[in-house]
Amino acid sequence: MAKGEPSVATKRPEDKTARARASGDPPAEPEFVQLLTPDGDRVEHPDYAVDFTDEEYRGLYRDLVIVRKLDAEATALQRQGELGIWASLLGQEAAQVGSGRALREQDMAFPTYREHGVLYCRGIDPIMPLGLFRGVDQGGWDPNEFKFNMYTIVIGAQTLHATGYAMGVALDGKVGNGGPDSDSEAVIAYFGDGASAQGDVNEAFVWATVFNAPIVFFCQNNQYAISQPIERQTRVPLYQRAAGFGFPGIRVDGNDVLASYAVTAPRSTTRATARGRA
């Protein structure tokens, strides 16, 4: 599709959630941001949009294929006994590439142990985490050089580290409007659905919001914490918890690389065209 041609289909899927809300029934389907259907059709969202060039779309697809391939290789190495363990990103490629590519060079990321796709987007040699999972080094990259902290195995601990770092960013006065030319720094902390029930994570939410820290909490809900299903972590959709802490919560289709990009990027860099919400 050439630039300038309509890149977004005008038709939205039937909004069953809105219809259910109007009828007073509970929502029939989860509300989430989606710019691509599972069949690959482009759909609009009233608040989020992207407008990439053909080469940029191809670049995202290339990233998805590469990180899946790297993950498959690492899984095979683990099965052959070369790695002690491997935390696979299978099924989380789009969430990681979308959010990872939305980061600006100066933004700081705090991963769990599974963010190999974000690591790749930060420009770190993807061989690096293999040394960590083989037990021969601590990970091997310089967090300050790549603005990507070391992997954290202790569930949820990185959300506290990230919040403290973000408070430091604010104290340094490096906060701003997030525009492309801004030298403001934002922080992103990745965590899982299971981690959302961890005390550290909830404390991080309180501190981040009370001190207005420039941080995005990016939860990848793969439905399980090892063997514990999401029903054992929460009775409400996880994104709704954010309201109780005082920050916006957005539910996004993690299999949709475009939506994952759009919700993570500063609004001024999504080059969104729909309804002038650039």
Ligand SMILES: Cc1ncc(C[n+]2csc(CCOP(=O)(O)OP(=O)(O)O)c2C)c(N)n1
């Ligand atoms: C503080 C702490 N408690 C327990 C564990 C053991 N543990 C390793 S992975 C994991 C599940 C984490 O689930 P989730 O947050 O959903 O992340 P996912 O692995 O699904 O990406 C647990 C409990 C740990 N690493 N750290």
Ligand SMILES: [Mg+2]
């Ligand atoms: Mg999980």
